[in-house]
Amino acid sequence: MMRTRPLKVALLGCGVVGSEVARIMTTHADDLAARIGAPVELAGVAVRRPSKVREGIPQDLVTTDATALVKRGDIDVVVEVIGGIEPARSLITTAFEHGASVVSANKALLAQDGAALHAAADQHGKDLYYEAAVAGAIPLIRPLRESLAGDKVNRVLGIVNGTTNFILDKMDSTGAGYQEALDEATALGYAEADPTADVEGFDAAAKAAILAGIAFHTRVRLDDVYREGMTEVTAADFASAKEMGCTIKLLAICERAEDGRSVTARVHPAMIPLTHPLASVRGAYNAVFVESDASGQLMFYGPGAGGAPTASAVLGDLVAVCRNRLSGTTGPGESAYAALPVEGMGEVVTRYHISLDVADKPGVLAQVATVFAEHGVSIDTVRQQGKDGEASLVVVTHRASDAALGGTVEALRKLDTVRGVASIMRVEGE
Amino acid sequence: MMRTRPLKVALLGCGVVGSEVARIMTTHADDLAARIGAPVELAGVAVRRPSKVREGIPQDLVTTDATALVKRGDIDVVVEVIGGIEPARSLITTAFEHGASVVSANKALLAQDGAALHAAADQHGKDLYYEAAVAGAIPLIRPLRESLAGDKVNRVLGIVNGTTNFILDKMDSTGAGYQEALDEATALGYAEADPTADVEGFDAAAKAAILAGIAFHTRVRLDDVYREGMTEVTAADFASAKEMGCTIKLLAICERAEDGRSVTARVHPAMIPLTHPLASVRGAYNAVFVESDASGQLMFYGPGAGGAPTASAVLGDLVAVCRNRLSGTTGPGESAYAALPVEGMGEVVTRYHISLDVADKPGVLAQVATVFAEHGVSIDTVRQQGKDGEASLVVVTHRASDAALGGTVEALRKLDTVRGVASIMRVEGE
Numbered sequence: 001m002m003r004t005r006p007l008k009v010a011l012l013g014c015g016v017v018g019s020e021v022a023r024i025m026t027t028h029a030d031d032l033a034a035r036i037g038a039p040v041e042l043a044g045v046a047v048r049r050p051s052k053v054r055e056g057i058p059q060d061l062v063t064t065d066a067t068a069l070v071k072r073g074d075i076d077v078v079v080e081v082i083g084g085i086e087p088a089r090s091l092i093t094t095a096f097e098h099g100a101s102v103v104s105a106n107k108a109l110l111a112q113d114g115a116a117l118h119a120a121a122d123q124h125g126k127d128l129y130y131e132a133a134v135a136g137a138i139p140l141i142r143p144l145r146e147s148l149a150g151d152k153v154n155r156v157l158g159i160v161n162g163t164t165n166f167i168l169d170k171m172d173s174t175g176a177g178y179q180e181a182l183d184e185a186t187a188l189g190y191a192e193a194d195p196t197a198d199v200e201g202f203d204a205a206a207k208a209a210i211l212a213g214i215a216f217h218t219r220v221r222l223d224d225v226y227r228e229g230m231t232e233v234t235a236a237d238f239a240s241a242k243e244m245g246c247t248i249k250l251l252a253i254c255e256r257a258e259d260g261r262s263v264t265a266r267v268h269p270a271m272i273p274l275t276h277p278l279a280s281v282r283g284a285y286n287a288v289f290v291e292s293d294a295s296g297q298l299m300f301y302g303p304g305a306g307g308a309p310t311a312s313a314v315l316g317d318l319v320a321v322c323r324n325r326l327s328g329t330t331g332p333g334e335s336a337y338a339a340l341p342v343e344g345m346g347e348v349v350t351r352y353h354i355s356l357d358v359a360d361k362p363g364v365l366a367q368v369a370t371v372f373a374e375h376g377v378s379i380d381t382v383r384q385q386g387k388d389g390e391a392s393l394v395v396v397t398h399r400a401s402d403a404a405l406g407g408t409v410e411a412l413r414k415l416d417t418v419r420g421v422a423s424i425m426r427v428e429g430e
Numbered sequence: 431m432m433r434t435r436p437l438k439v440a441l442l443g444c445g446v447v448g449s450e451v452a453r454i455m456t457t458h459a460d461d462l463a464a465r466i467g468a469p470v471e472l473a474g475v476a477v478r479r480p481s482k483v484r485e486g487i488p489q490d491l492v493t494t495d496a497t498a499l500v501k502r503g504d505i506d507v508v509v510e511v512i513g514g515i516e517p518a519r520s521l522i523t524t525a526f527e528h529g530a531s532v533v534s535a536n537k538a539l540l541a542q543d544g545a546a547l548h549a550a551a552d553q554h555g556k557d558l559y560y561e562a563a564v565a566g567a568i569p570l571i572r573p574l575r576e577s578l579a580g581d582k583v584n585r586v587l588g589i590v591n592g593t594t595n596f597i598l599d600k601m602d603s604t605g606a607g608y609q610e611a612l613d614e615a616t617a618l619g620y621a622e623a624d625p626t627a628d629v630e631g632f633d634a635a636a637k638a639a640i641l642a643g644i645a646f647h648t649r650v651r652l653d654d655v656y657r658e659g660m661t662e663v664t665a666a667d668f669a670s671a672k673e674m675g676c677t678i679k680l681l682a683i684c685e686r687a688e689d690g691r692s693v694t695a696r697v698h699p700a701m702i703p704l705t706h707p708l709a710s711v712r713g714a715y716n717a718v719f720v721e722s723d724a725s726g727q728l729m730f731y732g733p734g735a736g737g738a739p740t741a742s743a744v745l746g747d748l749v750a751v752c753r754n755r756l757s758g759t760t761g762p763g764e765s766a767y768a769a770l771p772v773e774g775m776g777e778v779v780t781r782y783h784i785s786l787d788v789a790d791k792p793g794v795l796a797q798v799a800t801v802f803a804e805h806g807v808s809i810d811t812v813r814q815q816g817k818d819g820e821a822s823l824v825v826v827t828h829r830a831s832d833a834a835l836g837g838t839v840e841a842l843r844k845l846d847t848v849r850g851v852a853s854i855m856r857v858e859g860e
Binding site for chain 2: 329
């Protein structure tokens, strides 16, 4: 049943991921043809620097005119691995208009303009697939969108940024401070020269927006995601976490409210118990927990970045999109029918670990405990350590809303006996 | 774009899994309709005991005549959760003949007759999906078949039977013997009254056959899978494992040979290092490692059995099959183009942990070492413990073929100074 006319693929971008996509398309051509039911042919590669030698890619396929490539009209699938908003967005829209389906690894674009891109794909009856946009090689979009299509997902909790996990793992295992661990990550190539997108949580927030939208069948934009980076995490925080039997991870957390009528999405550092499977995710690996009504707890683990792993995800999508084209259909598109509101951080309910510097005199604990009680925040444990008239008070709360906790901290700061709030960290995964 | 004529589903079997499928179809009807693009309707439920009260299932849908149900001609999807070979096989074939697609959770049938059933589905242009047949709710078939369709899978290594993992975990954590741990598993409902299918590895072998076939795009029958149960694993084996920094798991292992020209599939107890993520899979959970050229190591973890988790997998397939029907297409069918031979156990290469009871006198170690050398099996470590003229010798080898190891052991047994071979266990996951 093999068709002999090949399906034509235009590759936009030929960096770390793109060059791996091209390499695998060549070396695994026979397997891809057998799995799709027709050969796939690399019809063009759009790059910025055409003079650079790219092993295995014939020079006559290389062009700097990406727009002309996607407008050719004979392209079946456009693979977009440029990244960033423009020109990727215009190129993808143009691709749909000219009859191509699209496979993208572009998390920033999907998080910002996913709805519009899906609408454009639908309008032209084309596919838009982007497994590679979240957690590299780890199958996550497809399991959420298809395997769990008959289930009700309530929570997605994961480590979706390898750079920050490398840094936090290093701080945890060596006692290093943030800057020292970042320097090592940079030296080893795990962090970019400007690490802002990773360490400030922008990258993870984009992934959280995509995951929340797919998991809850609703639209979640990048702006809906609460975001807190991990640059303020200190060696002292790790010491506190250890005392609690915890470690610290930068987590992306997407949750359905208990009444099911709204959702939240957030990225921030959090303590999680050492017994939680996410605690043992080392180095630059990613892992995502998914909790659903029927399936219970599932975990997906693997390399979250890198050329070859990301290319693996791109090629899985490429095979699916090519099959869809051969059978004249499209895969499941955007599913946003639930149209649930996305609540702000104030509505998030979790536990907190708060370190206070207080005066070491009688009555301080009673004062502090009263403030918590007045704000409806119930205390789980409290530990006081004093020396030389100064003391530190570590309070771990039961579950409370972020708004209630915020009010509590504001009131604590006003107490004469509270010299300062040394740290506040959420406690997750319990 | 919602179609109003519902898709009709016939449910064959209404036990632990079937009743959950029916329940979720009712309680999540609106979500399923939105995700499929048309409502789904339970059109009939075939059972053995019609008099049993089944909450939420109208009595007029219940029938004992499964054949008549699948022959009705208006059924869109048959969900088969009866299990076993017959009548499941005939019913599925009849379903295809009468225009229905099939979702099955039947590992035994798929492992034995997968090729014939796929051929029947293809002949009639229908879908055959069976995510629930392997590892319950854990998405595994779809990731292997679709997400990794552009990659080359080299190894699938996993814990795919919850009953035996519960027993082995109990032996590991409490020092209990096999019988004691089995009794507890039975009392808690994790083991059936006749635990043979689980403890002798038949259940895991069926899953290994299915996984190997999909991972390597070739046909692997149940008979091709080497199978060794875990009833001989002793508390002493766990003590030996601990000394090596290992634990013992019943593993299903599917491997592509290093030259890529053949595959193997096997189920047996094995030592794995405590640092391996599979070592920390507790209780009745399942987890599967997948190693591929481009994606590297992925792990999928979750509940491997149970009514609701298995129903989650069935419903994910049901949504996919319904979508395919609405768009007049079918999903990826069997992919066995690679047609690789399945080698026997002799060709498997791994490491071994061997305990020998030997005479405690000079020259024994030299004799034993000579036998290993003569069979081309290289020794990694050896440890000797002696008392009262008797000694035990623990040898851990480097990688060697099962055939070479077998020859070594046979020769060792012939040595006068070797009183007995106390245990042989494979060492995996390094």
